Amino acid sequence: MVKAERFYEDCVYGDCDRRNGLYVKRILESFDIEQICNSGQCFRMTRIEGGTYEVIAGDRYLEVTQSGDECIFRCTDSEYEDFWKHYFDLETDYGEYKSRINPKDQYLMNAAEFGRGIHILNQDLWEMIVSFLISQQNNIVRIRRCIRNISEKYGEKKTAANGTVYHAFPTAEALAVLGEDALKECNLGYRSKYVVRTARSIANGEVSLDAVRAMPYQEAKEELLKLFGVGVKVADCICLFALHQLEAFPVDTHINQALKKHYPKGFPKRRYKGCEGVMQQYIFYYELLA
Incomplete structure (x- = not known):
């Protein structure tokens, strides 16, 4: 869920006060730039200081600062609307994906809570x-x-x-x-x-x-x-x-180990039809960093 706010003023986060100008502020629920950075889906996103991350996507550059649910995107409003909002998949309600998890599946419930700020990016x-x-x-x-x-x-x-x-x-x-x-x-x-x-x-x-x-x-x-x-x-x-085809469910060593341990009869893809890839990311991130 996104609560929008646009304004022109000096940034008050970190050393952003020396970079006066336009930026875009959003209050974002279920979004965590640090978790996305460490989720293994993107490799040109780097923490540069505190809660500030730089993102290079194709030939574009962005700095994002997050404090709680508040995010500062250092770009023009048109750049945010035309590219970055889609890139970060900010119009998708990830809470709806989490609501589909079987409450009896404590492992997946824990994984989704651990990676609750992950979004599937729309990359080149x-x-x-x-x-x-x-x-x-x-x-x-x-x-x-x-x-x-x-x-x-x-x-x-x-x-x-x-x-x-x-x-x-x-x-x-x-x-x-x-x-x-x-x-x-x-x-x-x-x-x-x-x-x-x-x-x-x-x-x-x-x-x-x-x-x-x-x-x-x-x-x-x-x-x-x-x-x-x-x-x-x-x-x-x-x-x-890249294609944002959420039916895809990549299986690497981490996922394979999790499936053998928690889903010996196979992952219940039918229950999560259309968002299997989101569940995969929760599991991958949980296995990688929990």
Whole structure:
């Protein structure tokens, strides 16, 4: 649930008073920027001080400060309305998802309460393909480092409104011209060839991202599986975190362990039809950090 408030004045959070100008204030229930940052679905979101986080999405930059339910988005009103509100999925009532949890399922009730501020982000398809190719047999800290490295080396240099210098995520065309081992210099290791070959498939039109965006879940998943290095888990992650197809339920080591322990007969997906991916995130976050 969102309670809206827009205004022009000096920010009073942290050192924001030196960044005078327009910002957008919202009172957000069931939203926690720290939990989202640590949920394993995004890798260009970083805490920079106190309750302030920087977010780089594609070629955009944002700083968000949260104190309780109060959030300050340092951007123009139009940027917030046109991009960031959708990016953070702020018009969705996550309380409704939680209300569907079987009260007898104490494990899932606990997981949802532990990760009560998580939202499923609407992220760029190409960026998520690369991110989850890199994620294989990797940890969050190293994934972030790899993505920062390739962005700084091959992404366009940009300057945010507050003077912060950052790099846009590199395009498929920028990576498609590289040798298959070139990204080893960015610490990708054997994943370098996955990213370069996939970039070539996108750049030469073998796989159309526009077409994938228009496909329903099962079709999109099958199309993504054509990309070199993309397996079932990675395809599901891309469907969930880029295409916002909430039917996707990625199963990695953490999820597999939880399913064996708490759902030996299988996770009750029928009960959570249409929001399976939200439940997956609660379980993943709970297993990762509880």
